[in-house]
Amino acid sequence: MKDAIDILLVEDNAHEAELATRAFKKRTMANCVVHVQDGQEAIDFLYGTGIYEGRDISNIPRIILLDLNLPKINGLEVLLKIRSNENTRTVPVVVLTASSEERDVVASYRLGANSYVVKPLDFEKFLEVMSNLITYWLLINQLPQLKP
Numbered sequence: 304m305k306d307a308i309d310i311l312l313v314e315d316n317a318h319e320a321e322l323a324t325r326a327f328k329k330r331t332m333a334n335c336v337v338h339v340q341d342g343q344e345a346i347d348f349l350y351g352t353g354i355y356e357g358r359d360i361s362n363i364p365r366i367i368l369l370d371l372n373l374p375k376i377n378g379l380e381v382l383l384k385i386r387s388n389e390n391t392r393t394v395p396v397v398v399l400t401a402s403s404e405e406r407d408v409v410a411s412y413r414l415g416a417n418s419y420v421v422k423p424l425d426f427e428k429f430l431e432v433m434s435n436l437i438t439y440w441l442l443i444n445q446l447p448q449l450k451p
Contacts, residue, residue, distance in 0.1 A: 309441060310336045311364035313345040313381065314399075315373050322426065323368070323399075326433035337364065342376025345369070346384055349391055363394060366440045369416075371400040371407055379410055386415040393447050395440055 310327065314320040320338050327336055339345045345367075347353030351360040367385065371378035378398065385391045397418040398411045408419050420436065423429045440446075 308335050308337055308362055308364040309366070310437070311345065311348065311367045312336055312338045313342070313367065313369045313373065313378070314338065315340050315370060319370075319422065322429055323433055326430045327437060329430060340374075342373040342378065342381045344375075345373075345381050346376060349385065350388070360390065363391065365395075365446060366437075367394055367396045368399045368436075369396055371398060371402055371411070379407075379414060382411065382414045382416060395444070395446065397436060397440065399436075 312320060312323055314323065317340075320340075324336060324338065337348065339348050343353070347355045348358065349360070349363075351358040369378050369381060373381070378400070382396055382398070385394065385396060395417045396415070397420060398407075398416045399420050399422060400407065401422050403421045411419050418436075420432060423432055
């Protein structure tokens with residue numbers, strides 16, 4: 304059996320994705336992190352289409368960290384697709400974005416986001432936020448047993 308996916312990181316900014324990955328490794332809280340670079344790739348990964356055709360879609364991430372400002376398909380559209388699909392509906396989605404716009408916060412929660420976090424600019428603060436997020440969502444929060 305393949306390793307369970309702890310985190311699906313949907314982030315188009317390579318530098319921010321690298322910082323997040325470093326934060327996870329530094330805190331050794333997530334064993335398997337999958338990084339995708341745009342909304343279409345996220346959808347393809349989750350549903351085994353496109354470049355991920357044939358992927359075992361029963362291996363669902365325990366949490367999705369989703370940027371909003373993504374190429375191809377924006378984060379809100381990805382969130383809508385996640386919440387509209389029976390197999391992914393209950394996967395926790397944390398919107399992790401640079402936007403502090405109230406309209407983005409409201410839209411994210413209306414579409415079913417579990418949390419909305421504005422990315423800190425300072426690396427040490429970013430590490431702390433990532434650590435707190437992962438501690439809560441992977442260690443403290445009780446997740447349902449997901450079966451497609």
